[in-house]
Amino acid sequence: MNDEVIRARGLVKHYGSIRALDGLDLAVPRGTVLALLGPNGAGKTTAVRILTTLLEADAGSAAVAGIDIRTNPKRVRERIGLSGQYAAVDEYLTGYENLDMIGRLYRLGRQRSRSRARELLERFGLREAGDRPVRTYSGGMRRRLDLAGALVAQPDVLFLDEPTTGLDPRGRTDMWDVIRELIRGGTTLLLTTQYMEEADRLADNIVVIDCGRAIAEGTADALKTQVGGERIDVTVETMADLPRADAILAELAAGEVLVNEHARSLTAPVSGGAITLIRALRRLDAAEVRVLDVGLRRPTLDDVFLALTGHFAEPAADETGGDRLQ
Amino acid sequence: MMKRLAYSVADGAVVAKRNVIKIKRVPDVLVWVLMSPIMFVLLFAYVFGGAIDPGGGINYREFLIAGIFTQTVVFGATFTGAGMAEDMQKGIIDRFRSLPMSRSAVLVGRTVSDVIYNVLSVAIMALTGLIIGWAIRGTFVDAVTAFALLLLFSYAFSWVMAYVGLLVPSPDVINNASFMVIMPLTFVSNAFVPIDTFPGPLQRFAEWNPVSAVTQASRQLFGNLPDLTGVDAAVLQAQGVRIPTPSDAWSMQHPVAYSLIWVVIILAVFVPLSVRQYKRTARR
Numbered sequence: 001m002n003d004e005v006i007r008a009r010g011l012v013k014h015y016g017s018i019r020a021l022d023g024l025d026l027a028v029p030r031g032t033v034l035a036l037l038g039p040n041g042a043g044k045t046t047a048v049r050i051l052t053t054l055l056e057a058d059a060g061s062a063a064v065a066g067i068d069i070r071t072n073p074k075r076v077r078e079r080i081g082l083s084g085q086y087a088a089v090d091e092y093l094t095g096y097e098n099l100d101m102i103g104r105l106y107r108l109g110r111q112r113s114r115s116r117a118r119e120l121l122e123r124f125g126l127r128e129a130g131d132r133p134v135r136t137y138s139g140g141m142r143r144r145l146d147l148a149g150a151l152v153a154q155p156d157v158l159f160l161d162e163p164t165t166g167l168d169p170r171g172r173t174d175m176w177d178v179i180r181e182l183i184r185g186g187t188t189l190l191l192t193t194q195y196m197e198e199a200d201r202l203a204d205n206i207v208v209i210d211c212g213r214a215i216a217e218g219t220a221d222a223l224k225t226q227v228g229g230e231r232i233d234v235t236v237e238t239m240a241d242l243p244r245a246d247a248i249l250a251e252l253a254a255g256e257v258l259v260n261e262h263a264r265s266l267t268a269p270v271s272g273g274a275i276t277l278i279r280a281l282r283r284l285d286a287a288e289v290r291v292l293d294v295g296l297r298r299p300t301l302d303d304v305f306l307a308l309t310g311h312f313a314e315p316a317a318d319e320t321g322g323d324r325l326q
Numbered sequence: 327m328m329k330r331l332a333y334s335v336a337d338g339a340v341v342a343k344r345n346v347i348k349i350k351r352v353p354d355v356l357v358w359v360l361m362s363p364i365m366f367v368l369l370f371a372y373v374f375g376g377a378i379d380p381g382g383g384i385n386y387r388e389f390l391i392a393g394i395f396t397q398t399v400v401f402g403a404t405f406t407g408a409g410m411a412e413d414m415q416k417g418i419i420d421r422f423r424s425l426p427m428s429r430s431a432v433l434v435g436r437t438v439s440d441v442i443y444n445v446l447s448v449a450i451m452a453l454t455g456l457i458i459g460w461a462i463r464g465t466f467v468d469a470v471t472a473f474a475l476l477l478l479f480s481y482a483f484s485w486v487m488a489y490v491g492l493l494v495p496s497p498d499v500i501n502n503a504s505f506m507v508i509m510p511l512t513f514v515s516n517a518f519v520p521i522d523t524f525p526g527p528l529q530r531f532a533e534w535n536p537v538s539a540v541t542q543a544s545r546q547l548f549g550n551l552p553d554l555t556g557v558d559a560a561v562l563q564a565q566g567v568r569i570p571t572p573s574d575a576w577s578m579q580h581p582v583a584y585s586l587i588w589v590v591i592i593l594a595v596f597v598p599l600s601v602r603q604y605k606r607t608a609r610r
């Protein structure tokens with residue numbers, strides 16, 4: 001058996017005339033994390049639903065944990081854990097009852113289900129809330145419970161569809177911590193996200209997806225390099241400073257200097273990193289340019305997206321339920 | 327095959343347990359389930375009752391109760407549809423579908439747990455009926471058979487609504503959808519008015535309507551039909567008693583058998599149909 005725990009080839013899915021997936025290929029080696037990064041409507045959820053056997057592809061093939069999803073969906077379900085885009089928890093049950101029920105349906109048996117439920121509640125910071133109906137939980141708590149539900153049977157492969165969408169910043173960093181711990185435990189993970197930062201922080205590999213197709217693939221660093229190297233951003237105090245600053249940066253830049261008069265800022269692509277930055281600062285100081293702000297910046301994944309697709313990755317207008325009605 | 331059935335039952339029990347917890351935590355539904363049949367009994371018995379003569383010297387209230395029983399258990403299936411639709415909408419179905427559980431268990435669990443609603447509402451109606459003048463005149467075994475038939479029919483019918491629940495876009499739609507199916511079925515039947523008072527074509531429909539059959543079977547088993555054997559109809563008529571024309575349709579002659587045939591047909595069609603729909607359904 002090769003060591004690709006998730007492998008998909010040429011997945012295609014239509015919804016009526018909409019082509020949600022347009023020949024998507026994916027490969028996730030054992031113990032690694034792949035982020036499927038793309039804006040709302042890119043086809044992330046469709047891909048996850050196909051790989052987790054909730055949906056059948058129109059064309060293409062895929063195997064999860066070495067098992068073909070088309071011919072043996074039930075065995076695939078025995079091996080995977082899924083936490084979908086919206087928490088699939090029962091509001092009327094308590095957190096404990098939710099997890100216990102899932103354990104029973106995985107056929108863990110009464111004792112195992114119960115102890116596993118308590119264990120997971122503890123691990124996800126839900127011990128106190130465990131015996132309250134989920135109705136009373138915050139969004140972040142629901143997401144954590146949903147993730148706990150995906151882990152009940154200790155799956156080899158985990159799918160997380162936008163695990164932090166709709167969470168506040170605190171909830172998001174909490175969730176990142178939880179996911180990082182899972183990764184340390186060696187789980188193979190496919191995660192989807194609209195957040196560049198999230199993919200950068202959590203994933204070994206990133207597949208950028210737009211309109212159902214992979215448009216770029218690689219490590220976060222490789223993607224950044226593909227878009228261009230580092231740049232120096234300088235903001236000056238007055239308009240009068242701009243021309244002098246422009247001249248100085250132009251001498252050091254590896255390409256054209258962009259000037260934003262409105263913001264009184266300049267961006268210069270450079271090579272040489274911190275050394276070039278120090279040099280630039282010395283010369284600016286010598287020329288008595290009053291610098292308000294300066295920084296060496298590596299391109300963000302937003303830049304990657306812009307460079308690859310020619311448009312920004314538009315975040316969902318309503319992140320908590322943007323495509324709920326689709 | 328046996329193993330699959332065993333899993334279906336075991337998983338169905340887990341899902342049913344979850345639904346029962348919900349019934350306990352959201353008692354509003356229960357209040358509605360129990361209040362509406364009482365409302366119906368009182369409404370028909372006291373508001374329309376005076377205008378409807380079942381004939382054969384039978385008291386309308388006595389005639390009515392079996393009809394209300396049938397109407398209520400058929401209507402009870404709406405809760406099954408609403409429950410399925412709500413689970414779909416809230417996404418819990420996605421969780422179930424991602425588990426290696428039996429593909430029929432969610433439907434089995436749902437339909438089985440909803441029997442609780444029907445048992446409770448039948449019990450409440452029976453009490454209300456007894457208070458306002460209904461009586462069980464048949465044997466104990468016949469009465470138990472009648473209740474069992476009512477519950478069996480409602481169980482089968484709940485699969486119809488479970489299927490509808492998987493199709494509709496939201497739980498709100500269920501009430502309208504079920505209204506459109508259930509109203510004609512219950513009103514063009516012998517549930518509230520005697521069948522011989524319908525005009526020709528409607529009478530045919532009413533005679534072969536499964537709701538009529540279940541009602542007729544219950545009346546027969548509870549002993550709520552006029553017994554005209556050995557009675558001189560002409561004498562009664564002279565006393566001003568309306569003599570109903572008995573229907574000679576096979577369905578009305580053999581209402582228990584005809585009801586059971588419907589139970590089998592409904593289950594044979596809607597169990598596979600619902601399970602298939604469940605397998606490929608998507609969250610909305």
Ligand SMILES: Nc1ncnc2c1ncn2[C@@H]1O[C@H](COP(=O)(O)OP(=O)(O)O)[C@@H](O)[C@H]1O
Pocket residue numbers: 015016018019020038039040041042043044045046047323326608
């Ligand atoms: N059930 C559905 N019916 C019709 N169109 C759908 C359905 N689900 C998704 N789509 C469409 O398919 C495309 C991809 O959707 P999705 O996979 O949900 O994207 P993402 O998860 O990246 O936001 C979108 O254009 C979306 O509108």
Ligand SMILES: [Mg+2]
Pocket residue numbers: 041044045046085161162
């Ligand atoms: Mg999505």
